[in-house]
Amino acid sequence: MKVIILAGGLGTRLGNITEEIPKPMVKIGGKPILWHIMKIYSHYGFKDFVLSLGYKQEVIKDYFYNYHVSSTDHTINLGTKESTFHNGHEEKDWKVTMIDTGLNTLKGARIKRLEEHLDSDIIMMTYGDGVANINIKKLLEFHKAHGKMITITGVRPPSRFG
Secondary structure, rough: EEEEEEOOOEEEHHHHHHHOOOOOEEOOEEEHHHHHHHHHHHOOOOOOEEEOOOOOHHHHHHHOOOHHEEEEEEEEOOOOOEEEEOOOOOOOOOOOEEOOOOOOOOOOHHHHHHHOOOOOEEEEEEEEEOOOOHHHEEEEEEEHHHHHOOOOOOOOOOOOOO
């Protein structure tokens, strides 16, 4: 089962933070928001991710391309370029497909541009800042039990006035 993560928006509500990095790469506890989202899904067994990229996509691509180097202690021989990884090495069996869906592309068009990378009947989808305390396995069971095409989760924000 694929998990689509829409990670291509401008993230303008975060102000100058997103001048350097896209919103999904803002760190919480030393890890990008995007990593936390993927960790939640992988906890429930969903490890095949398709990232819809746009704004500052090179930051996300570099992060995953260099994932093992940036998340571990290691020794590198500059002559042979051979690396030895030490403590802190965190193996992830995630498959991460990163697709440029355009800088100013709207959500529906982003999803359409991912179509050739989706090969299952049921697809999970979230935003690149969609960290939530949801039991993904129970959500999938609910979806299957109701026989609908789409299941949407949401949050009810607290009242602004107490």
